Amino acid sequence: MSMLGTFADMDQDDKIKALERRLKRLERKQNGGNNMSKMISSLVGYDCTVEIDYDEIKCRILEADEEWIKLLVYGKKGDRTVIHRIENIDSIELD
Numbered sequence: 001m002s003m004l005g006t007f008a009d010m011d012q013d014d015k016i017k018a019l020e021r022r023l024k025r026l027e028r029k030q031n032g033g034n035n036m037s038k039m040i041s042s043l044v045g046y047d048c049t050v051e052i053d054y055d056e057i058k059c060r061i062l063e064a065d066e067e068w069i070k071l072l073v074y075g076k077k078g079d080r081t082v083i084h085r086i087e088n089i090d091s092i093e094l095d
Helices: 002-030 035-041
Strands: 045-051 056-065 070-072 080-085 089-094
Touching: 002 035, 035 056
Parallel strands: none
Antiparallel strands: 045 056, 045 089, 056 070, 070 080
16 A cells, blocks of 8 residues: 555656646746846857756757757767756856
């Protein structure tokens, strides 16, 4: 019986997170959009260092919208493309 309760709690947590994201999106739309995403959109094509969750990433900004940023991350084993939520970005420094 406790296993079913655990799965129900996990499902409920996922639903709460989804509702929180939807609420944030609606608030941004009502307030005229996300200023950070507008600034990041102007940096498309630039090489930079992005700090995400205390991790510094050397990369090039490929695309950005109101919620997401697409990065080409430079690495020793080769470059890779990643997508992150803009809200997780702590800072951006142009190289």
